[in-house]
Amino acid sequence: GAGVSQTPSNKVTEKGKYVELRCDPISGHTALYWYRQSLGQGPEFLIYFQGTGAADDSGLPNDRFFAVRPEGSVSTLKIQRTERGDSAVYLCASSLYGTSGRVADTQYFGPGTRLTVL
Amino acid sequence: KQEVTQIPAALSVPEGENLVLNCSFTDSAIYNLQWFRQDPGKGLTSLLLIQSSQREQTSGRLNASLDKSSGRSTLYIAASQPGDSATYLCAVQGGSEKLVFGKGTKLTVNP
Numbered sequence: 349g350a351g352v353s354q355t356p357s358n359k360v361t362e363k364g365k366y367v368e369l370r371c372d373p374i375s376g377h378t379a380l381y382w383y384r385q386s387l388g389q390g391p392e393f394l395i396y397f398q399g400t401g402a403a404d405d406s407g408l409p410n411d412r413f414f415a416v417r418p419e420g421s422v423s424t425l426k427i428q429r430t431e432r433g434d435s436a437v438y439l440c441a442s443s444l445y446g447t448s449g450r451v452a453d454t455q456y457f458g459p460g461t462r463l464t465v466l
Numbered sequence: 467k468q469e470v471t472q473i474p475a476a477l478s479v480p481e482g483e484n485l486v487l488n489c490s491f492t493d494s495a496i497y498n499l500q501w502f503r504q505d506p507g508k509g510l511t512s513l514l515l516i517q518s519s520q521r522e523q524t525s526g527r528l529n530a531s532l533d534k535s536s537g538r539s540t541l542y543i544a545a546s547q548p549g550d551s552a553t554y555l556c557a558v559q560g561g562s563e564k565l566v567f568g569k570g571t572k573l574t575v576n577p
Contacts, residue, residue: 352509379563390470390555390567391510405564407481454500455565457510 367387369425373442380439468493487541489556502555532568
């Protein structure tokens with residue numbers, strides 16, 4: 349499997365619980381992105397990692413959302429005190445360089461994690 | 467703030483027809499534009515990437531054009547097939563790494 353993988357594929361939780369969503373990027377890709385897609389909408393940017401550091405977290409909706417990429421490969425998106433409005437498909441993508449468009453750098457997406465907050 | 471609009475929201479055509487999907491964006495200062503395909507319950511598959519210096523890209527039956535100054539792109543699909551049925555998303559990349567997406571066009575190709 350050479351593509352981006354995400355686990356779990358589906359997650360059902362109760363309001364107020366904590367959840368973790370995992371992303372395994374394509375091997376060797378330095379850039380990793382998280383997006384959130386609500387029903388009938390296009391994906392919306394959450395956060396971008398270049399290596400281990402979060403280069404842009406401007407899309408995180410509030411401080412209940414946090415993401416890490418400690419070794420520059422696998423990333424985990426963490427959501428505290430989940431709310432019903434957090435229900436969406438969370439998509440992860442990776443790209444080889446992530447160099448602000450200096451290189452035409454296709455983002456490759458995983459299948460997503462469907463989060464349902466009851 | 468960059469905004470991306472896709473028209474139409476949904477399109478239903480008979481098999482074999484040629485079709486055009488439209489994408490417009492408000493800020494012409496982009497580095498590139500990508501077209502993606504999304505099947506139900508699946509992630510996004512990149513179809514074509516056009517750099518800002520390019521006018522078009524072709525892959526098989528797909529052709530994407532870019533008019534950066536007017537903020538428009540089109541995706542042309544020739545000789546459509548039922549297997550082309552999916553949602554097609556347009557996304558632009560500006561000064562940051564993030565992609566800004568439209569809401570997509572849901573295409574149904576009827577046998």
